[in-house]
Amino acid sequence: MHFENSLDFARNLDKEDKLAKYRNEFIFPKVNGKDVIYFVGNSLGLQPKSAKKFVDEVMKDWAELAVEGHFYAEKSWWDYHERFSAKLAKIVGADASEVTVMNTLTVNLHLLMVSFYRPSGKRYKIICEEKAFPSDQYMISSQVRFHGYDPADAIVEIKKREGENNFRTEDVIAKINEVGEECALVLIGGVNYYTGQVFDMEAITKAGHAVGAFVGWDLAHAAGNIELKLSEWNVDFAAWCSYKYMNSGPGNASGCFINKKYHNKTDIPRFEGWWGHNKERRFLMEPEFQPQPNADAWQISNAPILAMAPYLASLEMFDEVGMPALIEKRNKIVAYLEFVLHEIDKEVDSTFEIITPAEQIQRGTQLSVFLHGEGKELFRYLMENGVITDWREPNVIRLAPVPFYCSFEDMYQFGQILKEGILNKELA
Template sequence: MNYQNTLAFAQEQDQQDSLHHFRERFYFPQVNKQDAIYFCGNSLGLQPKSAQMYIDNEMYKWANMAVEGHFKGDEPWVNYHTLLAGGAARVVGAKENEVVIMNQLTVNLHLMLVSFYRPEGKRFKIITEGGAFPSDQYALETQTRFHGYNPDEAVIELFPREGEHTLRTEDILQSIKQHSEELALVMMGGINYYTGQVFDMDAITKAGHEAGALVGFDLAHAAGNIPLQLHDWDVDFAVWCTYKYLNSGPGGTSGVYVHERFANDNSIPRFAGWWGHDAKERFQMKKGFRPMEGAPGWQLSNGQILPMAVHRASLELVDEAGGMEALRAKSEKLTGYLEYLINDVHVGKDVLEMITPSDPQARGCQISLLVKQNSRLLFDKLMEAGIIVDYREPNVIRVAPTPLYNSFEEVYRFSEILHECLEAH
């Protein structure tokens, strides 16, 4: 696409954008008594205006039906999680019985590791990306320690080559092959939270399976950001949160994917709960756990109805917008325009370094800027000017224009403000 560094070009792109009107379906925070330019959907997505209606519906049922809301009305709470399965499956590229919405992200990650990290003999090691999000690091550390291993020996962290910021796919695959006889699990993020790099999940899964290991992904920064094909890629398991690109509220509910090959495998170890028990027998209250078929068999407790109601509103917006393919098509243009404008800002070239891959297929919505001087000062200036972005220690500003509610004009205005801040830097 031939971009131009002009307001007229940005406004023309918005006029041609079939998704532009979706920004009217969200609330924007106010800075200096006007809508902020919100480029922080990689941390917390904006509130859909429809979320209140969905919550109010459940509050009304709670007020007027109380406990009977579990079983009466058009959408009884006992089955509420099933209302989300189709939309969630479309977001991650799975079959409906391969997904379930439940709990929160790190809880679900631990539940999956209980089932899919099964060290035996010399196969006890886990490969992951170095500098993964701390929750993943802590989960792998404590799970390996729980099994009696030293995490420093059991967890193999992969880091970029010297002088580079992102991992090369060939290095990931080579490491899997190198450790194939010791490998129990490959567990990585779908997108690295710090650099915004998209990992080749298809190739990594194939390599992991060829090595005799199971393969799982934390999709916190991938779900709702890029198209996923978990079933076709043959991924064993995955987890994700819903409060970033899926706009489902702070601390919102989480998603789990388990490949259908495990749907009826009752030999898999798991931490069981009442809601994962065979629904036909659940209220017989008998001992002896019999899991439901597929991912729902990993449920512990009854559904978190209010967070799920928000997530339902968000999933319906994704479907209404045309699904992940439509969002991705706009995202590539929007992020490409951001990259073009940043590269066109000549002031401060010695201060900024883009550490996100330039290949559109190797990144999502996010561009990470390494700031070599006074990084916190630049971040503060942007925030004061009404640009809400994200700061990560020690010196990275993450900028994430999201296709559901951000515009080309906002990207243009950001570049103008960045230029002004750098001139004063």
């Protein structure tokens, strides 16, 4: 498509946007009396206006029914989490039985590693990407130490080639093949948090299985952002947070995927609790654990209903719109943002280097941009002028134009503010 860096062109794109109406379903912070241009949905999504209604429903049921809300609330609490499965399954490409909601992301990855990191003999190594998100690094290191291994030996990091910003799939697969029968687990972030690169999860999962390893994915930056086909790719397990692209609120509940081939197993290693027990017999208080016949078997405690309510509100919108429509707009708005950045680059004496892959299949909503020759003062200028973005050292800003609530006019106006920030610095 031929783009133009003009206000009229951007507004015409918004008029043609079938999802434009959903912008009004979210609450925007304001700076200088105006709605912000919000680029950090990859960190915390905006609040859906419907979230308060869903929370208020729970509060009302608690007030009027108290403990009886477990069974007699309109959305009864004892099976509240079950309302998520079918909707989330569409988002991550799974059967409803393979998806559940519980805890938070790193907690869930730890719990899933109880089942899927089972080192023995010479098969004890974990393959991950270098400079993974710190929480993943801490988690993997602590799991390795817990099993009595030295992280320096047991953790194998896939590295980027010298002078390159992104990982090559062939290098990932080559490292898996090199580690071979020593590899117990491959655990990688499906979308790299720093660059926004999307990994070839299908090819990597296949390679991991070929050497006899389990393969899991941290989908914190993937769920609600890119197309996922976890069942089709035969992924063993995955987990994701809900507060980024899925707008559930700060630090909120995490989703999990456990491949159905591991369901109905009583001998699989797993930390067990009351809420994973056979639902129909749960209140008989039996001493022996009988796992649920689905991913819910990995649940431990009863669901945090007040936390889940905003998540369910957001999922109603995802279910209404569908991932194909979100991805279609995502591709267009990210391409327009990329165009605007290149146009502004021509107008100012700076160099912007987009380190996110240019190929559409290798990127989602996020563009990570090196601002060569610019410092943090430019980031502060953007923030002070209503552009909420994200800074990563040494001089990278991450821009995530979420298709639910970002507009094409936002992309144009951002370009103008960015240009003013650079030129004002030069005039100072």
